[in-house]
Amino acid sequence: MIDFRYHLVSIVAIFLALAVGIVLGTTLLQEPAVKSAQEVAAQLTKSKEELRTQLDALQGRESGNDALITALTPELVAGALTGQRVLLVETPGSSTTVREAAQQVLTQAGAEVSGRASLTEKFFDPKGVGVLDGLVNQFKPANMIFPATATSWDRAAMLLSAAFVTPDQAQANTPNPATADVVSSFETGGLLTTDGDPVKRATLAVMLAPEKPYEGENAEVQAGALVSVAGALDLAGKGTVLAGTIATPAAPGDSIAALRDDGEVSKRVSSVDTADMPAGRVTIVYSLREQLNGRAGQYGIGKGASAMLPTVTTATPSPTTQSGS
Incomplete structure (x- = not known):
């Protein structure tokens, strides 16, 4: 979600910068409008940087969690x-x-x-x-x-x-x-x-x-x-x-x-x-x-998922079972 917001803010900032350029190029008489556009552009740039920081932090956390699970997998499934x-x-x-x-x-x-x-x-x-x-x-x-x-x-x-x-x-x-x-x-x-x-x-x-x-x-x-x-x-x-x-x-x-x-x-x-x-x-x-x-x-995490994973139990399968689960 943050990744999406980051790209959205980036796109908006680009188009707003273009709009500011057009305004500056066509008139210097509408200073309040130009100032307002510049302020919005600055705020969007700040929001983009904040979202980038959040995204980097979340990706770092995910990478760390993945590394931990990968290291523990042999023990978890043994x-x-x-x-x-x-x-x-x-x-x-x-x-x-x-x-x-x-x-x-x-x-x-x-x-x-x-x-x-x-x-x-x-x-x-x-x-x-x-x-x-x-x-x-x-x-x-x-x-x-x-x-x-x-x-x-x-x-x-x-x-x-x-x-x-x-x-x-x-x-x-x-x-x-x-x-x-x-x-x-x-x-x-x-x-x-x-x-x-x-x-x-x-x-x-x-x-x-x-x-x-x-x-x-x-x-x-x-x-x-x-x-x-x-x-x-x-x-x-x-x-x-x-x-x-x-x-x-x-x-x-x-x-x-x-x-x-x-x-x-x-x-x-x-x-x-x-x-x-x-x-x-x-x-x-x-x-x-x-x-x-x-x-x-x-x-999992998608629609219809009831949990991230099953309750951990010990399997006791019967070799004589004649039908699927």
Whole structure:
């Protein structure tokens, strides 16, 4: 907020200086008006300098806090996810820097990252739902039942989730024989790419939201499609967290806001809107641990967040659990 005010005051000062120049150049007879303009310009300059000082102080405090959290992170998350495998899911426009930092803190928490699944723009393109439907119809296991209200993305997400995650600890790190060709077929269709060995299933998933909200006439549909994927991953495994950064200003295509506005999915899937901050990355770990205990929450500083981070507890997951959080 101070950063915005600082730039606003700077812009106003520039235009006011131009106005003063014009006045001085056209007449020397309106001394009261010139004096008044000069006084206002001086006050704006002073305000700018004060805001700059405040901004520098706040940035210094933030830098110090970030350094402290970064130094303490290994201790804060130690053992929190021991024995769990975590799938990282990238979406178009998500941050590589955030993903790499999240992967590091997950490892520090004792988790094993099974791999990475990167969904492409084609996956979220409303014009390509026919391709999704065709693949789902071709590779859906006979025992997979879709809700009557399921969208194309709901069905595709359910099929992919069965290939990537499991709620059964005994089946973790093994492929799902019922979905043997699903991932390779989606890759061939240009709908996703993979890194590592994500078909050896994980128990948890962290989905990385786009840095910028979707735009255009399909923005809400695409954000909803992303929420479908997060919801399906949660149901197929032990829990899912959607992580990203706060959208300023809020927009209809913001995927984290879309998740928080979805009354059904937000009860199961957690979100973190401070994933670009060291504290936010710790919150991702705590949110996953909370998921293991069958709870979910919306965390951060954006609209719909209930707290900065979950209540710190010790996870007591049950290996026999057969449904998502």
